[in-house]
Amino acid sequence: MRRGxxxxxxxxxxxxxxxxxxxxxxxxxxxxxxxxxxxxAQSWNLVSGLTGYVxxxxxxxxxxxxxxxxxxxxxxxxxxxxxxxxxxxxxVALALVIGYPCLRLKGPYFAISMLGLNExxxxxxxxxxxxxxxxxxxxxxxxxxxxPIYYAMGxxxxxxxxxxxxxxxxxxxxxxxTVREDEIAAEAMGIDTACHKLYAFLLSAFVPGVVGxxxxxxxxxxxxxxxxxxAFTITMVVMVxxxxxxxxxxxxxxxxxxxxxxxxxxxxxxxxxxxxxxxIIIIVVLFLPRGILGVLQQRYRLPRHV
Amino acid sequence: xxDLLGLRxxxxxxxxxxxxxxxxxxxxxxxxxxxxxxxRCSLALEPGRIYGLIGPNGxxxxxxxxxxxxxxxxxxxxxxFRGRRIDGxxxxxxxxxxxxxxxxxxxxxxELTALENLLVVSGGxxxxxxxxxxxxxxxVHLERLESEFAGNLSYGQQKLLELMRVLMxxxxxxxxxxxxxxxxxxLLNELxxxxxxxxxxxxxxxxxxxxxxxVMGLCERVFVLDHGEKIAxxxxxxxxxxxxxxxxxxxx
Numbered sequence: 001m002r003r004g005x006x007x008x009x010x011x012x013x014x015x016x017x018x019x020x021x022x023x024x025x026x027x028x029x030x031x032x033x034x035x036x037x038x039x040x041a042q043s044w045n046l047v048s049g050l051t052g053y054v055x056x057x058x059x060x061x062x063x064x065x066x067x068x069x070x071x072x073x074x075x076x077x078x079x080x081x082x083x084x085x086x087x088x089x090x091x092v093a094l095a096l097v098i099g100y101p102c103l104r105l106k107g108p109y110f111a112i113s114m115l116g117l118n119e120x121x122x123x124x125x126x127x128x129x130x131x132x133x134x135x136x137x138x139x140x141x142x143x144x145x146x147x148p149i150y151y152a153m154g155x156x157x158x159x160x161x162x163x164x165x166x167x168x169x170x171x172x173x174x175x176x177x178t179v180r181e182d183e184i185a186a187e188a189m190g191i192d193t194a195c196h197k198l199y200a201f202l203l204s205a206f207v208p209g210v211v212g213x214x215x216x217x218x219x220x221x222x223x224x225x226x227x228x229x230x231a232f233t234i235t236m237v238v239m240v241x242x243x244x245x246x247x248x249x250x251x252x253x254x255x256x257x258x259x260x261x262x263x264x265x266x267x268x269x270x271x272x273x274x275x276x277x278x279x280i281i282i283i284v285v286l287f288l289p290r291g292i293l294g295v296l297q298q299r300y301r302l303p304r305h306v
Numbered sequence: 307x308x309d310l311l312g313l314r315x316x317x318x319x320x321x322x323x324x325x326x327x328x329x330x331x332x333x334x335x336x337x338x339x340x341x342x343x344x345x346r347c348s349l350a351l352e353p354g355r356i357y358g359l360i361g362p363n364g365x366x367x368x369x370x371x372x373x374x375x376x377x378x379x380x381x382x383x384x385x386x387f388r389g390r391r392i393d394g395x396x397x398x399x400x401x402x403x404x405x406x407x408x409x410x411x412x413x414x415x416x417e418l419t420a421l422e423n424l425l426v427v428s429g430g431x432x433x434x435x436x437x438x439x440x441x442x443x444x445x446v447h448l449e450r451l452e453s454e455f456a457g458n459l460s461y462g463q464q465k466l467l468e469l470m471r472v473l474m475x476x477x478x479x480x481x482x483x484x485x486x487x488x489x490x491x492x493l494l495n496e497l498x499x500x501x502x503x504x505x506x507x508x509x510x511x512x513x514x515x516x517x518x519x520x521v522m523g524l525c526e527r528v529f530v531l532d533h534g535e536k537i538a539x540x541x542x543x544x545x546x547x548x549x550x551x552x553x554x555x556x557x558x
Contacts, residue, residue: 171435174426178415185413188375189427190401190475246417301453 016154020147028150032218034259035153039211040232041239041251042160047204048237049245050173051197052180053103056233057114058208060121061091063227065209066216067125070138073217080145081152084213091209092202094121099201103194106183115230122228137223140216149218153211157252160207165248167203169305176200177246238277241284244293248305253292326389328353328510329374329479334383336369336534343369345534346383351479356505357512358525358542362555366534367514368410371481375407376400387479406477408468410484410514416457420448420467423456427474435474442470445500462493469500479510486517498524522546530554 020028040062048054065087072083102113125132132138167173178186179193186193216222235258243254258280266273288295296302327350336344344366351357359367372378374385376397385393392400415423424439425432443449446466451459456467465488472480482501486494494517501524505511515521521528521542528545530538532554538545545551 171425171428171432174418174422177418178426181415181417182413184377184397185409185415186426187397188377188401188407188409188413189471190398191426192396192398194396298455 013158017151020150025146028146030263032146032150032153034256035150035157036211036215037235037239037255037259038157038252039153039160039207040236041243041255042157042164043204043207044233044236045204045240045245045247045251046160046164046167047197047200049240049247049251050168050176050180051200053197053201054111054237055114055201055204056111056230056237057116057118058204058236059228059230059232060114060118061094061205061208062212062215062232063118063121063125063224064094065091065212066222066227067132067138067212068209069213070140070216070222071131074138074140080143080149080213080217084152084210084217087213087216088206088210091205091212095202095205096198099198103197103201118228118230118233122224125228126224133223135224137221137226138216139221142220143217145217149214152214156207156211156214161248161252163203164251165305168246168248172196172199173304180246234277238281238284241291242280242288244291244295244297247291247293247297250291250293327351327386328388329512330384330386331370331374332384332386334370334373334385335381336366336373336378337381343534344373344380344531347531347534347536348383349529349536349539351510351512353478353510354505354508355510355526356501356524357510358521358528359512359514359531360516360521360528360545361531364533365531365554367531368483369534370531371407371483371514374400374481375405401475401477404475404478405481406472406475406479407481408465408472408483408485410487412461412464412468414456414464414468414471417455419453420456420459421452423467424471424474427471439470439474442473443467446470446496461488462490465489466493466497469497473504477509479512480504482511482513482515484514484516486515486520494520 016031019031023031044055044058065084068090069080069083069087072078072086073080098117102110105113126135175186175191175196178191179197183193212227216227239254239258240251241254242258243252244250262273262276265276284291290298293306297306329351332348334344334347335342347366347370359370361367369378373380373393376392376395376399380393383393384391387400387403387405390403392403415426418426420443421436421439424442425435428435428438440449440452443452448463448467451463456464459467469485485497489497498520501511513520513525525542528540528542529536530545530551537550537554538548
């Protein structure tokens with residue numbers, strides 16, 4: 001059974017790796033964006049799905065990575081790949097500065113503080129025009145790199161999913177869940193919850209920073225409203241809740257289902273698309289509070305690595 | 307079930323050194339707004355004994371537990387554990403030093419399995435930790451439910467799980483907040499037996515309890531709190547006859 005999964009997974013990865021050779025331009029771009037959403041949803045899951053600290057400003061890390069990368073590429077002539085990695089580090093640095101005070105806040109207060117972070121970042125980026133181009137945005141030198149970025153996005157999604165697997169099946173991951181389950185009991189059982197929350201937060205910021213950098217390179221042009229949209233955070237949240245928070249494959253499943261659905265609805269009924277996510281949130285909260293995998297896990301006692 | 311706990315080898319020979327108190331609370335004060343929950347309370351526990359802490363509702367028993375375990379900050383006074391000052395340390399540090407507690411209202415990790423509830427407490431080798439956790443689960447007859455989410459267990463099972471989780475800390479001092487509440491008689495007898503054996507292993511146990519059968523049957527010494535003040539201290543028999551205690555419970 002396990003071997004079957006490994007073989008199927010390996011075959012899937014090979015197919016995805018070969019896909020740009022045969023796929024259409026649209027197909028490659030579609031997959032590239034799907035990878036991006038998997039990476040973002042999976043990252044959000046690492047902090048919010050596991051510790052229950054709902055980050056409503058996770059796109060701030062995405063935007064920070066996008067700007068760090070774009071500045072390095074446009075103003076300093078860096079190649080995009082190392083620039084995107086620095087974008088990830090910039091996001092981690094921001095998470096360190098923000099996480100230390102904000103993770104002391106509980107429940108809705110933390111969520112609101114993160115919402116504020118995103119607004120602050122957008123305003124800051126608009127304000128420092130000399131560095132960021134302000135509201136006019138920042139253009140990157142023209143480069144056709146969809147296929148390399150396809151691979152980079154794919155690797156990001158794979159890396160964060162592998163990290164989620166390692167974390168969720170480890171006692172470190174279980175301890176993160178104890179923060180979600182009962183922070184006071186966790187403390188009384190010798191778990192340093194402040195440290196655990198901060199580690200999870202830092203881990204969850206890196207890949208969105210990298211992916212933001214890749215997004216900036218892929219788009220060739222970024223502006224504050226394009227890389228700090230609240231809608232991105234909400235999409236991450238919905239994908240994780242739909243697939244199953246705190247599970248390894250829930251975010252992947254959620255991202256895949258909702259992104260495909262979004263593309264279909266978007267292509268056919270342009271206005272309906274805006275209603276879609278709202279409707280899904282309501283349905284999930286009312287009928288599937290644990291998400292698809294969460295329900296299966298509860299019912300069939302699936303092991304943690306599912 | 308004699309050596310099912312299998313902890314005797316891990317017993318801390320130097321727990322308190324045999325002389326002096328393992329826990330010493332001096333002149334402790336804790337206020338919540340205008341309410342003084344604990345008022346100049348002092349008590350000392352000697353190693354390897356079972357103590358009771360009783361008092362009417364709102365007398366400050368749980369707040370005292372919270373101060374000892376670092377979940378609440380004391381306003382004045384000092385707490386020493388094995389000679390080391392612990393008030394002011396974060397709760398997780400105090401737990402790691404060997405102070406374990408259960409809660410009046412059960413606080414298990416509902417969406418972790420029974421086994422995982424125990425595993426998160428231990429560091430070190432995972433295989434060894436799993437084996438130890440399974441032994442604890444078997445001790446309270448929960449081995450068949452190890453992969454069940456703890457939230458799906460019955461009240462009594464959750465209570466036992468919470469106690470076993472404390473033991474994963476290998477605590478020198480165990481604070482039990484109403485262990486008998488809501489537990490049936492058969493289970494209660496097992497529980498009392500287990501507590502006695504923990505004491506025999508050299509651990510010190512402080513029990514908040516309303517069930518007088520438990521207090522009289524187990525405790526070697528009892529402290530009585532009323533309005534946050536310690537109004538009496540002594541062997542259970544003497545406490546039962548103490549006029550101030552009777553007054554605190556029944557009024558004049």
